[in-house]
Every structure is written in structure tokens, then in C-alpha cells.
Amino acid sequence: MIEDKYLTDAITSLRVNWQDPGVGIVAAVLVGPHGQTVSSLSTYEGEGRFSHAEANALKLHFQWLGKVAPGTKAVVTLSPCIQLNPETRVGKSCTEMLLENGISQVHVGHLDTFQLPSIAAYQELGLQVTVTEDPQLGSICRALANLFGQYVDRRQPGENPWPEIKKEVGFPPFGK
Numbered sequence: 531m532i533e534d535k536y537l538t539d540a541i542t543s544l545r546v547n548w549q550d551p552g553v554g555i556v557a558a559v560l561v562g563p564h565g566q567t568v569s570s571l572s573t574y575e576g577e578g579r580f581s582h583a584e585a586n587a588l589k590l591h592f593q594w595l596g597k598v599a600p601g602t603k604a605v606v607t608l609s610p611c612i613q614l615n616p617e618t619r620v621g622k623s624c625t626e627m628l629l630e631n632g633i634s635q636v637h638v639g640h641l642d643t644f645q646l647p648s649i650a651a652y653q654e655l656g657l658q659v660t661v662t663e664d665p666q667l668g669s670i671c672r673a674l675a676n677l678f679g680q681y682v683d684r685r686q687p688g689e690n691p692w693p694e695i696k697k698e699v700g701f702p703p704f705g706k
């Protein structure tokens with residue numbers, strides 16, 4: 531499926547930029563109705579806060595292509611956040627931002643059950659979420675999501691633990 535091609539591109543971009551201390555662990559691609567794409571990664575913004583990949587991709591989209599056209603889809607390594615942990619995020623939740631910009635279809639590499647328990651729960655909020663059926667893409671995105679366990683264990687208020695974690699584990703599940 532074409533969405534998995536974009537998911538592969540997102541993972542590649544994350545892998546290439548993995549050791550950049552300003553980069554987080556999530557990648558997103560916005561795919562317009564004519565196949566035009568804008569992609570971005572989550573970034574560290576200081577004081578323990580991150581700008582999420584979806585928010586960064588939307589920001590770039592506004593700069594380059596203007597308003598989001600109807601039919602635009604989002605492809606993300608991890609399903610969008612809702613309202614949890616706003617103290618570690620810059621701005622609104624990605625679910626809110628996507629819906630506000632008319633994006634209701636999201637293809638993900640892994641369903642983040644810390645955010646919402648199921649596809650049906652996203653659907654209740656207005657997002658149609660599909661999860662990759664490609665086992666390799668799924669396992670990479672699951673391994674990435676599992677790193678949040680280490681993040682939660684090590685996080686100190688106002689700090690960014692990712693550079694240290696990434697140095698230790700490399701790019702999961704491949705390592706260094």
C-alpha cells in the first residue's frame with residue numbers, strides 16, 4: 531500500500547537524523563491529494579518540551595504549500611497524541627491540530643495505547659486511523675515507541691534525555 535511507502539520514507543528520515551540532539555523519536559509525512567508530501571520529525575524545543583512531528587510537518591506545510599488541501603492524509607510512525615503530558619509538548623495535541631486542519635485520515639506504524647486504547651477510540655474523536663500491516667515496518671515503529679519507557683524512567687524536569695538514550699541503544703531494533 532502506498533501509505534507504507536511514505537511510512538518507510540518517514541522511518542528513513544528519522545534514522546538518518548537519529549543522533550541529532552535536537553531530534554526526537556517520531557516522524558510524520560503529510561500527503562496531499564495529488565501526492566505532494568511534507569515531512570518532519572519531532573524536535574526538542576528546550577525546557578523539557580518537544581514539538582511533535584505532526585505539528586512540525588503542519589508548520590512546514592503552511593510555509594511551503596499554504597493551507598492543507600481537503601483529502602490530505604498524515605502518515606506517522608506513532609499514532610497521534612491526545613491530551614496526555616501537555617507539560618512535555620509545545621502547543622496543542624496532534625489529534626486536535628490534525629482535525630483543525632481537516633486531516634482525518636492517519637496511517638501509523640504503531641498504535642500508541644498510552645494515548646488511546648484502540649482505533650475505535652480515535653474514531654470517536656474523528657480520526658480514521660489505519661495501522662501498517664507490514665510486519666517489518668510495524669516492528670520498527672513498535673521498537674521506537676517502546677523507547678518511551680526509558681524516556682519516562684530518565685526524564686528530569688526541564689531536560690531532554692533522548693540524546694543519551696539514543697547513544698546507548700542506537701536505532702531500534704537495529705542498534706548502532
Ligand SMILES: [Zn+2]
Nearest residue numbers: 582611623624
Ligand atoms: Zn503529538
